[in-house]
Amino acid sequence: MTQLETAMAILMKVFDQYAAADGKTSSLSKAEVKTLLEKELPQLIKQAKNKEDVDKLIKSLDFNGDAEVDFEEFVVLVAALTCSCHGRQGKK
Incomplete structure (x- = not known):
């Protein structure tokens, strides 16, 4: 597989x-999102000033308001964080 496919x-x-x-398996609960963020994006959690910041992030992921994060919502988070880390957010 290519790097992108991987x-x-x-x-x-x-x-x-x-x-x-x-x-x-079709979505992440609030608890699952927290665990994912803590284990897979620990620097993001460390940079959060308080627990409310993490809760706001999780709530902001739930675009359709079903109190869960589905795969499409998860991919939006990853893409936004990737853009932010790469320094290209909002540039054209």
């Missing part, structure tokens, strides 16, 4: 791994 496969695997924790 990255895509890893995204799918990570989502599936954490989503399966409660047996509902």
Whole structure:
């Protein structure tokens, strides 16, 4: 596989791994999102000033308001963080 194909496969695997924790594999619960962020993005959690910041991030991911984060919402988070880290957010 190419590097990009590998990255895509890893995204799918990570989502599936954490989503399966409660047996509902199609979405992440709030607890699953927190665990994913703590284990997979520890620097993000360290930079959060307080617990409310993390809760706001999780709530902001839930675009459709179903109190869960599905794969599409998860990918938006990863893309936004990637853009932010790369310094290209909002540039054209």
